[in-house]
Amino acid sequence: QQQVKQSPQSLIVQKGGISIINCAYENTAFDYFPWYQQFPGKGPALLIAIRPDVSEKKEGRFTISFNKSAKQFSLHIMDSQPGDSATYFCAASINTGTASKLTFGTGTRLQVTL
Amino acid sequence: KAGVTQTPRYLIKTRGQQVTLSCSPISGHRSVSWYQQTPGQGLQFLFEYFSETQRNKGNFPGRFSGRQFSNSRSEMNVSTLELGDSALYLCASSTSGRSYNEQFFGPGTRLTVL
Numbered sequence: 001q002q003q004v005k006q007s008p009q010s011l012i013v014q015k016g017g018i019s020i021i022n023c024a025y026e027n028t029a030f031d032y033f034p035w036y037q038q039f040p041g042k043g044p045a046l047l048i049a050i051r052p053d054v055s056e057k058k059e060g061r062f063t064i065s066f067n068k069s070a071k072q073f074s075l076h077i078m079d080s081q082p083g084d085s086a087t088y089f090c091a092a093s094i095n096t097g098t099a100s101k102l103t104f105g106t107g108t109r110l111q112v113t114l
Numbered sequence: 115k116a117g118v119t120q121t122p123r124y125l126i127k128t129r130g131q132q133v134t135l136s137c138s139p140i141s142g143h144r145s146v147s148w149y150q151q152t153p154g155q156g157l158q159f160l161f162e163y164f165s166e167t168q169r170n171k172g173n174f175p176g177r178f179s180g181r182q183f184s185n186s187r188s189e190m191n192v193s194t195l196e197l198g199d200s201a202l203y204l205c206a207s208s209t210s211g212r213s214y215n216e217q218f219f220g221p222g223t224r225l226t227v228l
Contacts, residue, residue, distance in 0.1 A: 032214045043118070043204050043219030044157070051214065089157060095212055101147065101170050102217065104157040 003027050004092050006105025013112050019077040021108045023090035026071065030092035034102070035064065035075050038087045047088070048075070080112045115140060118207050118220035126226045132193040135223045139186050139207030145169075146188040147217060148180060151202040160203075163188055164210075192225075200227045 005024045013019045025033075034049035050057045050064040050073065057064045063076040077084055090105040119138045127133050139146050147170075148160040159172040163182035180190040186207075192199055202224050206217040 034216075036219075041221065043206075043221050045219065046216050049214070049216075091157075095214060100212055100215075101159040101162060101172065102149075102157075103159070104149075106156045 003103050004090060004105045006090050006108060008108060009106070010109045011111070013077075013080045013110065015080065015082060015112055015114050017080050017112075019075075019080045019084070019110055019112070021075045021088055021090070021110075022072065023074065023105050024070075024072045025092050027092070027094070027103075028071070029094045030103075031095050032093045032100075033064070033066065033073050034091050034093075035062075036089045036091060036104075038089065038107075044089060077110075080110075082112045082114060085110055085112050118205055118218050120203075120205050120220040120223050122223060123221065124224045124226075126228065127195050128228050129195055129197060131195050132191060133195060133225060134189055134191045135203055135205075135225070137188045137190075137205030137207075137220060139188070139205075140218055143207035143209055143218070144186055145208045145210060145215075146182055146186060147206045147208075148188070148190050149204045149206065149219075150174075151204055151222070152200075157204070160190065195227045197227050199225065201225060 035047045036044035037047045038044040061078045066073045091102040093100045121136045145164045147162040162170040166182045177193045182188045202222040204222045206219045208215040208217045
């Protein structure tokens with residue numbers, strides 16, 4: 001059962017444009033929503049994360065928008081650059097107090113063209 | 115501070131064999147999680163260890179097992195390898211393993227089963 005659905009599967013954006021990746025979750029117990037960036041041959045690296053008590057979080061060119069009632073969250077990359085070309089994964093986890101596991105979306109391959 | 119290291123980086127095995135993968139977490143991190151990454155299934159949680167105890171387990175068969183040592187280093191073992199076990203195995207470490215603690219991923223071990 002896919003608990004975190006991610007779209008689109010791939011995305012091509014021109015340099016300077018806005019990249020938008022969407023995720024939807026089913027489990028309302030999720031309380032932490034990170035986005036990971038993965039380059040070929042590397043492990044995923046945390047990009048930005050949000051908790052459900054806020055609707056938006058911005059770090060530089062990267063913004064997470066969170067809609068708790070719709071159970072959706074999205075990543076916006078402003079002024080996209082060729083160096084942003086990578087695979088992006090949304091994820092969610094539940095804080096049980098002593099343990100956690102990340103449930104990942106299926107990934108979005110972003111290509112930023114010149 | 116050194117990042118998460120995984121050895122070996124590449125491994126080729128044949129069906130029926132067993133394999134052991136190693137992960138050294140970031141110094142001071144006590145939680146180690148393992149994930150399997152495949153093109154078809156994406157990133158899937160295998161298990162998490164904290165202070166030498168398995169705290170959380172994903173939906174994988176018993177052929178997949180792991181352990182953690184007193185220095186927080188972790189190993190995962192896959193017995194009776196199947197073709198479908200071919201994947202990138204990622205290890206991630208965090209300070210305490212709580213959901214909002216950033217998980218730092220290693221570069222992974224690429225396992226090919228022939």
